[in-house]
Every structure is written in structure tokens, then in C-alpha cells.
Amino acid sequence: MNVTQQILQYAVPAFYQLGIWRVQYLQSVCCICHTNPAVLQKECLSNKRSFFWSFICQDCHDSINWQPEVLQHLVSVDKANNPQGEVTACPFTLDIQAAAPHTSYIRSAIIAFKYKEQVDALPVLVHAIHQLPRPHGCHALNSVIIPTPTTSNRLMTRGYDPVSILSYYLSKHWQIPIFKGVSRIDDVVSQQGLDRHERQANINHAFKLDTTPAVKRLLLFDDVVTTGATLTAIAKTITTVCPDAKISAHCISHGK
């Protein structure tokens, strides 16, 4: 793990956590509508953890269709990817579970946090992360969360990695550790403006596994899924090296 990754793992979540605490303890109204009292409504939320848990009111919570239908993507396995030239893994279906559709205030919060680094949007995204159920049978001893890695160029330009920060909250929510052994090697062509087929072809060889995870349940995580090409490519990369891994994918929102 290099110095930047270490900073992201410890210092940056601490910085963002201050923003979360500010909202939790100082703001008494809903982060979305700014009218309904969030504190009074919190006790009505079925998934509340504590008095100061929720950031949004019940009405705003209920306006989102949480946990939309699971997306399924076929992950094929290429011979060319395998160092031995033999296919040991079988094609499989990757299930992608989103917390919410990419609409309404979820979409606005993702754009604000991801592209404008507005910390105020983070509590909404953390609320969305808390709607993702921990996959059945997964726990800290048999599973890891694998955040979609960003390119080092993008990290240099943006100065921070939104998915890494969000995965920290997913890790806290599920009590499952983060695995940082997947990296991105291709930084040439942006995925924007490509159709589904072109995206998949462009990104299939964009990831590599630096170390093999010690567990078999691998929970991929990304902020937004549009076509699913990125998560499918990561699953394909991993399964070539770890043919017996059980991989599923999770994201905050799905859609365009």
C-alpha cells in the first residue's frame, strides 16, 4: 500500500466523518427538504441505529424506491487473460444490487460529491449505503469489499477518490473489511459517450489483481452503475485468477 492509499484509508475518512458528525449533531432538519424535522422522525425509521442516526426525514426516505431489481450480467472468461492459456473458471452471472435508482436527490448527491466534492452531499449517500443489505452469509472472516479502483491520473486530478471514501462507510455498515488489491491499468480512453458494447470492450483489460484475496466472497462496490461494464470487467479479471471466488456487486445507484 502506497502513501496515498494510506492517507485515503485513514486521514480522508476522518475528514469526511467530521462533516457527517456536523450534520448528525448540529442539523435538526432533513438534509433533503430542509423543512421536516429529521430528529423527530428518526425514531420511526425501522432501520435506525440510534437517536442521531438518520439524516433525512421519513417522507424523503419513502420517496425513493430503495433496492431496485437486481441487474444480472453474464461474465465470460477469455483464454487470452489467463496466464496459463487455459480456462479454469466458468462463465457466471454477476448480480448487481443498487441501493436506489439513479434519480431524484440520490443522483444530485452523487454528482455533488463525486464531481464537486461537496461534503454536504455525503450524509445522503451514507443514508443510501445503509439501505444496502449485507449479502447473505457474508461476514468479516469470509468476505471483503472491493471498491472500484480509480486511475492514478484521475486521483491526481481530482485529489480524492469518492468510491474509496464511500466504501469506507459500506465497510462500517456491513462490518466487512476493504480489500485494495485490484488496480486500474488503463487510463487512455474515457468511458463517456461509448455505447454498451464499446464500453465493455474498452474496459475489459483495464484492471489487474495485485494480490490474491484470502477469502472467497468478494463484494465489488461502485458508486454509480450505468451499463455494468466496469463491474463486469473487474469480476472477469478476478475470476480468471481466482476461479472459485464467489463475486457479487453492489452500488449506490443504477441508471443514466
Ligand SMILES: [Zn+2]
Ligand atoms: Zn425531508
